[in-house]
Amino acid sequence: MDEQLEPNKINVAGHLTIGGVDATELAHQYGTPLIAYDVAAIRQQFRRFNKVFEENQVEYEVSYASKAFATVGMFQVVAQEKGHIDVVSGGELYTAIKAGFPMDKISFHGNNKSRAELEMAVEHQIGVVIVDNFHEIELLSEILEQKKQTMNVMIRITPGISAHTHKYDQTGQEDSKFGFDIQSGQAEEALKQILTNPRMTMIGIHTHIGSQIFEVEGFVMAANKLVDLAADWHDKFDLDTQVLNVGGGFGIRYTKEDDPIAPEKFVDAIIKAVQKRVGQRDLKMPAIWIEPGRSIVGPAGYSLYTIGSRKDVPGLLPYVTVDGGMGDNIRPALYQADYEAVLANRASDKNEETVRIAGKYCESGDILIQKQALPKSQPGDTLAILATGAYGYSMASNYNRNPRPAVVFVENGQSKLVVKRESYEDLVRLDQDFI
Numbered sequence: 001m002d003e004q005l006e007p008n009k010i011n012v013a014g015h016l017t018i019g020g021v022d023a024t025e026l027a028h029q030y031g032t033p034l035i036a037y038d039v040a041a042i043r044q045q046f047r048r049f050n051k052v053f054e055e056n057q058v059e060y061e062v063s064y065a066s067k068a069f070a071t072v073g074m075f076q077v078v079a080q081e082k083g084h085i086d087v088v089s090g091g092e093l094y095t096a097i098k099a100g101f102p103m104d105k106i107s108f109h110g111n112n113k114s115r116a117e118l119e120m121a122v123e124h125q126i127g128v129v130i131v132d133n134f135h136e137i138e139l140l141s142e143i144l145e146q147k148k149q150t151m152n153v154m155i156r157i158t159p160g161i162s163a164h165t166h167k168y169d170q171t172g173q174e175d176s177k178f179g180f181d182i183q184s185g186q187a188e189e190a191l192k193q194i195l196t197n198p199r200m201t202m203i204g205i206h207t208h209i210g211s212q213i214f215e216v217e218g219f220v221m222a223a224n225k226l227v228d229l230a231a232d233w234h235d236k237f238d239l240d241t242q243v244l245n246v247g248g249g250f251g252i253r254y255t256k257e258d259d260p261i262a263p264e265k266f267v268d269a270i271i272k273a274v275q276k277r278v279g280q281r282d283l284k285m286p287a288i289w290i291e292p293g294r295s296i297v298g299p300a301g302y303s304l305y306t307i308g309s310r311k312d313v314p315g316l317l318p319y320v321t322v323d324g325g326m327g328d329n330i331r332p333a334l335y336q337a338d339y340e341a342v343l344a345n346r347a348s349d350k351n352e353e354t355v356r357i358a359g360k361y362c363e364s365g366d367i368l369i370q371k372q373a374l375p376k377s378q379p380g381d382t383l384a385i386l387a388t389g390a391y392g393y394s395m396a397s398n399y400n401r402n403p404r405p406a407v408v409f410v411e412n413g414q415s416k417l418v419v420k421r422e423s424y425e426d427l428v429r430l431d432q433d434f435i
């Protein structure tokens, strides 16, 4: 049994349960590979974030970074939780439109938004465009003029804080493809262009320092930087910045090695930092927005697979192969990301061996887990990889012409298919004859 599993997630049959449903039943009913979400766990994360803001009596938005997992059903859950979403493409925006998501609660990110994407944002009157570069300001300005419309904008700045690999480095001028640099005066030039455009309303400043972060320091530095910039712009331009958006990146637990701090602690530290700095700089307290993606959906997701072939290599760890792999979870191959798994049909049995969990794709690098202790498995057993809810399905591909898996939402003992499994017919739907 895996220590990460709470005892109440294993039923009397010794099977893993997800949202109150036996994982082996889900595998049987919907087939594998299958991505199953415990919806209560998604809701709980929203509520944990919200609670900290409420307790501190701060105006806020929890803007779900939908790149982590963007589907109609997911956006409907976010709407129920009164969340905001951040989209980074016309496709994510289209999904939100199809979900009936409130358009005024959408931010549009991206370092190369196309004219068509910006037109879509303007036509649907989304909440805010987070502008990233001068080309975008020009495009947006033309579109607003043509359509005789207005748009709220935030300016994304490059924070100059490197939060990767748990190291905080104040570089002053980070080399990043995103956002406006402060030191060279780009951010201020962007602000001037926006302030002089009668069709744009400047509402805030955004920054994002990275992803899967385990310490609060980077966020505190970023928050201070945003307040200082807002204060400078208040002095120079008499501008009251309504929103400081500190982005996402709150780390989660993938394996026992990970020891993330609670989402509440991140948010509390951010709020306290902003409050303190705002007091020092004599500003009006702005609203604080965060953009969590991974921490909202990551822990809630489980990838269910059926075990097939096995290869024993003398002196090395055996390969136990499942019916999915890098097509439904590219993260191990792409980032050497680590995961943990359990045998869903024998979740309380003792581990008997250590194996490698291999995928079925035609790549040696398609190993989902390099080292996993498990009971001795048989073909037909159900394997569950834990915490796969973020950047799994959203980064899925049809490599080797494998159909992408189905996705189910499970809550209160009920499951609902929210994304159908792709069929072979779907795979050739866009293909055209050549002869």
Ligand SMILES: Cc1ncc(COP(=O)(O)O)c(C=O)c1O
Binding pocket: 065, 068, 086, 109, 208, 210, 211, 212, 247, 248, 249, 250, 291, 292, 293, 294, 295, 390
């Ligand atoms: C601008 C922005 N906001 C939010 C996020 C979400 O990050 P995470 O999923 O790590 O919370 C990202 C991705 O790193 C991002 O680029």
Ligand SMILES: N[C@@H](CCCC[NH3+])C(=O)O
Binding pocket: 067, 211, 212, 331, 390, 391
């Ligand atoms: N896709 C990445 C995170 C990217 C964050 C996007 N800015 C991951 O799986 O960890």
